Each structure stands twice: as structure tokens, then as C-alpha cells.
Amino acid sequence: MVNSPDSQTQSSEYSVSIWEGLAIAVGAVMIAAVGTAGLFVKFFSNAVDPQRATAIAQSLMDYQIPGGAQGVFGTNIGGAKVAIVSSPSFPRDFTNPPTDLNRVSGVELFVAKVPLDIESPTTPTRADADEDTSMPSPDFTLSYRSGEDFKPLSSRTEARPFCGSSTLVLMQEGELTLSPELPPVYAVKHDAIVALADGKRMATVLAIGQDAKQQAATVFNSLNCRK
Numbered sequence: 247m248v249n250s251p252d253s254q255t256q257s258s259e260y261s262v263s264i265w266e267g268l269a270i271a272v273g274a275v276m277i278a279a280v281g282t283a284g285l286f287v288k289f290f291s292n293a294v295d296p297q298r299a300t301a302i303a304q305s306l307m308d309y310q311i312p313g314g315a316q317g318v319f320g321t322n323i324g325g326a327k328v329a330i331v332s333s334p335s336f337p338r339d340f341t342n343p344p345t346d347l348n349r350v351s352g353v354e355l356f357v358a359k360v361p362l363d364i365e366s367p368t369t370p371t372r373a374d375a376d377e378d379t380s381m382p383s384p385d386f387t388l389s390y391r392s393g394e395d396f397k398p399l400s401s402r403t404e405a406r407p408f409c410g411s412s413t414l415v416l417m418q419e420g421e422l423t424l425s426p427e428l429p430p431v432y433a434v435k436h437d438a439i440v441a442l443a444d445g446k447r448m449a450t451v452l453a454i455g456q457d458a459k460q461q462a463a464t465v466f467n468s469l470n471c472r473k
Contacts, residue, residue: 248458293321300437303329306357307449310468312461318354325361325445330354336454337424347431350424353465354417358448362441395423395450396433408438417462422454431455434462448470 292298299317309315313333320329332338336352378417398420407416408441416437421430449469453462 288367291321299329300331302327303331303357305472306359307472308470309355311353311355311465326357332413347428350431351457353461354452355465356450359446360447361445379408397421409440409442411440413438413440435456436466
């Protein structure tokens with residue numbers, strides 16, 4: 247049976263339309279993927295901009311870091327603000343880890359403000375509440391956010407002023423692994439969280455080096471939440 251010219255034309259048009267539709271679908275997926283990647287790159291580039299990170303941190307809290315401070319990470323998503331600043335000496339270049347661990351020192355400060363309805367990594371704890379020495383650490387520092395590189399050897403909670411309230415602060419002493427090829431260094435962490443009328447405020451101070459205990463206390467005592 248010989249197909250008529252009309253039927254051949256209809257078949258050709260039908261085949262072309264299938265491939266055109268498939269090409270359009272694939273193209274749409276590729277455009278969406280490229281657009282998403284572009285947005286991610288833009289977001290990350292903005293988040294790691296030192297000046298922007300510093301501005302967000304200063305909008306959340308007053309702080310004093312010995313030796314000065316530089317912005318590391320900062321973002322503002324919806325009603326949540328997160329920022330990380332550190333002393334210039336705090337090591338973050340893991341491709342070139344320090345060789346003389348006796349000279350390693352520095353402080354990294356994480357601060358955040360989140361809405362009250364967002365679940366926190368730690369339960370807000372007031373000084374008049376029952377003390378809970380097992381209160382978990384937020385482990386939000388940029389360099390060691392998983393918490394796996396910090397090994398606490400001792401922990402205690404202590405009532406300290408924070409954001410205008412007497413709050414139980416988790417104070418940990420332990421070891422921090424900067425690189426798998428290096429032995430751990432002495433480290434101290436102070437974690438605090440409190441629920442205020444305008445949202446939850448969180449802070450984590452991580453200090454390393456021989457003077458880590460003094461540095462952590464100095465930085466935490468300098469914290470003053472902004473409204």
C-alpha cells in the first residue's frame with residue numbers, strides 16, 4: 247500500500263513535533279538548572295563577602311575580638327540572620343594547615359537571630375530553670391559546623407548575662423582537630439541561646455590556642471545584643 251502525499255506530510259509533521267517538544271522540555275530543564283546554579287553561586291558569593299558578613303554580625307550584636315575581627319560568612323533569609331566573624335589568626339585554609347601548633351590561636355564567633363517558631367539546636371535555658379549539663383552545643387561554626395572535629399573533654403553550665411537575661415551558658419573545654427594530618431589543639435567553646443520577644447538569639451564562641459580559655463571568656467563577656 248502506498249501512502250498518499252497528504253499522509254506522508256502529516257507523519258513528517260507529527261514526527262517533527264515530537265522532537266521539537268522533547269527539545270523544548272530538555273532545554274527548559276537545562277535553563278532551570280543553570281538558573282538555579284546561578285542563584286546558588288550568587289547567594290554563596292554574597293554570603294562569604296567579608297564586608298557583608300561583618301555588617302550582618304554588627305547588626306545583631308556588639309562584640310570585641312582581640313586582634314580585630316574579619317567577616318567570614320553572613321546571610322539574611324526571611325526573618326533569620328546568621329553571621330560568622332573571626333580573628334585574622336584563626337586558621338581556615340585547610341590546604342595549607344599550620345605546622346607549628348604551639349603558635350596557633352584565634353577566635354571564631356557565630357551569632358544568629360531566628361524567629362521564635364523555628365526550632366533551635368539548643369533549648370532556651372534560663373538561670374532559674376533546672377540546670378542541664380547535657381545541653382547540646384549548636385556546633386554552628388563555619389569551619390567545624392559538624393562538631394565532629396571538636397571533642398569536648400569537660401562541660402559545665404554557668405549562669406551568665408546574655409542579651410539582657412541571666413542565661414545558662416554551656417562552657418566546654420576540649421580538643422579541636424584542624425587537619426587529619428595534625429594532632430588536635432586545645433579549644434574552648436561557649437554556647438548560649440535565649441528567647442526574646444523579637445526572636446531567639448544565639449551565640450557560639452570558639453577559641454583555640456594556649457590562651458583559649460581567656461580569649462573565649464573575653465569575647466563572650468563583650469557580647470551585647472542589638473535590638
